[in-house]
Amino acid sequence: MNRDATLLARALYDPMSAAPLDAAGWTDLIAIARAEQLTGTLVHRVADVPKPPAASRILADARASIADQRRAALWEAEAARRALISIGTPIILLKGTAYAAAELTAGEGRSIGDLDILVPRDAIAQVERALLAAGWEWAKPDPYDDAYYRRWMHELPPLIHRERDRMIDVHHTILPLTARITPDAQAMIADSVLLDNGLRILSAPDMICHAAAHLFADGDLAGGLRNLWDIDRLCRDFMMRHEDFCLSVYKRARHHGLLVAVQRAFRLARDIYETPVRGYSAPICVSLDSRSSDALFRRRLLARDGWGRPTRRLTRFGFYVRSHWLRMPPAMLVRHLWTKWRKGYRSA
């Protein structure tokens, strides 16, 4: 019985580690990958690993739909571009769609759910009107959620396209307004890079900062293994292109107030995926020495058993409360949890 999701993590960064797996091992590996939304990535990584025929058949089935999923995600970005073209605002792709559009290794086999875009804050009203006119509609009819989103979150309430059933999240910054950390969205937009499809992506350092921010600051580490894998792939991609990439990330992270989040992300990526990140003593001092609290994050990220079940319930609940704590001041946290509890939403 495999203890936790280490089985998946190792298979991703060291595919040949999966070669000796028996039937039970492959069964658990596939179940964990599905639960962590990393099936496509696993298919890609273990393509050349010898495996029982049934395992290769199951993974081949998954590979067939990766290309379809990727094309649908890129089409969603194109549909948004066409809908917003008349406004003339820059549209920055975030997360999965950005990695796929820029053909980064982080995008290979990656399952892409919603379309996330970043637009300048002063254009958000025009963007909302244009999307509603082009066939998107509000995904959540719940008025409480809407008011909460409008005032405090860093994004429009989620929209869903009536025909394609796909969601779009429009951000004007990358962290909730209530969070203690306030990244410089204008600088991110200014440094964004134009792709040949007319859409933009963040600069490499900003992409890492955003991935780290998303991983720790506004989430309860749900989908953490996939976010951390993104960070691992991005780092390896960019470190090959220029040697002091980590330094440029640290400088940018400090500007955004995200240095602590990036250091934590790098330490964990190194622990879980052996990402070759490094600290610096000059020109700025950034240490990557392990911290005792890292173990708690590791426990949460790997809390998945061979049946795909979420395990370590207490650790998970602790991070759930923490994620809200970070997003809003204490008084509001209590009111938010009370409202959600009264309306019947309880944490998993």
Add this chain to the structure above:
Amino acid sequence: MAERLYRAASAETLLIEPLDEFTLIFHRASGLTHLVAAPAPEIIAALDRDQISAATLLERLGTRYELGDASDELLQARLDELVAIGLVAAL
């Protein structure tokens, strides 16, 4: 505003299967399937690989078909639908 130009999705991205009074169109770029009635297939064929205005398109259709109820407003309604589902791009 400059007159809007329209361009159909390129032929290689479209699988077109006429059935009865409807035609199936699979759009490779979006992965979506559309069931269309006339004049949608005829409009896509008439646009061919060009970028033309609605007026030019109406003229082109007039040379190929007997347009019984043709009007700019009607053609615009049909074009808007094709733009909404991504089979035609408005430039």
Add this chain to the structure above:
Amino acid sequence: MIDETSDRSPEPGPGTTRRRALMLGAVGASAVVSIRPALAQTQASVINCEIPVPDAGRAGSYIAADGSVVPAGTSGAFPPASLAFKGDDVKKALAGGQLPGTTYEQNQAYVKYIRRLQQGTSGFTCFASLQMPRG
């Protein structure tokens, strides 16, 4: 072979000058529908479609003037249509005609109801859905 003969007029042979007729439809009548991902199964047929007003799931409810479904007996609202409407009736009504067996006000309410039905969800997948205006 069981197959409904299609009523597409024969293509003019090469050399004949008679061009095929092409209708551009009606402003309010859409000529395209996209296949939506469907977990549930919808009811009606595409060609000889019947549209119950309101749909089977809400049988017995009344239709308000704006087309919304309201509890039976709501004042100012209309009782459900006694018979489901045929696709062709709906197509004509959406293009400005009148649904068979309805008064003017009743027809307005029913047509508004049908316009609000979303293809593929609680509504229907049928010829009339091709006639439904977008947005």
Add this chain to the structure above:
Amino acid sequence: MKHVFTVRIGPAGFRVGSDWRAPIRALERLYAGYPAPEDNIPDFTVRLFAARPWRHWLRPSITLGGDFVLPEAAPLPLSQGVLAAEMAMNLQMAMGQRRYLLLHASAVEREGRAVLMTGLSGAGKSTLAALLAARGWRLMGDEFALIDPASGLVHAFPRLVSLKNRAIEVVRKALPEGRFGPLLAGTPKGDIQHLVPDSRSIARMGDPARPALLLFPRFGFDNAERGLGPSEVFVRLTQASTNYVALGERGFAAMTRLVREVAACAIDYPDADAAITHVERLWATL
């Protein structure tokens, strides 16, 4: 998980984990003649578990889990363990199947050619399939028909046939020596009893067939038959498929081929005997 059951149904292997012993014992009895997953590696994992620790003993209720879940699925009483497993396995196929185009349809085969019957639940899909099997057709499946996009052939998914309410005694009369599961009363869909497919259907689950007739049955109406045009069949089948859109171009090619090559007919029938006459009469005209 404490109690585990594995089985292969058609091309799909399943692993069912349960917090309780009873559902697993029942599945082992009912699926006795079925093979294990290929290489003992299941395509899908299903979990039957107690959402809250006390739910294990106090009015125990089964929550459905697995690779794919619908968040709003309601828990079921422990006594309906077999039904819970059936629904969870169906859900894995509906949401996770990516090799075959999945049609919400029953299928029976004779001389290598298949009749597919798709329609709303309650339209008589399962009943008709069970009754035709009683008359010598090979049961391929009562819930899902799997179309291989590459070959256009239909593959069998012979799960336990799920009979509801009045259909139970109709089928029991037609199959006096059939093997049936326990009668599950008061389920969300009324009374349910499972019929175990005959040994021939189980033995030949790996044999595909050429689809030859597509039927859209409607139970409880006066006898009627109506040929259907290709576009109507296409839209109905896409609405009867849970993974049509997800299969992209492969799905489009498989569906277009079905619509062009296979005769399609809507049949209304007041009772089972009338339905069987319809099917066998139409089959003769092919």
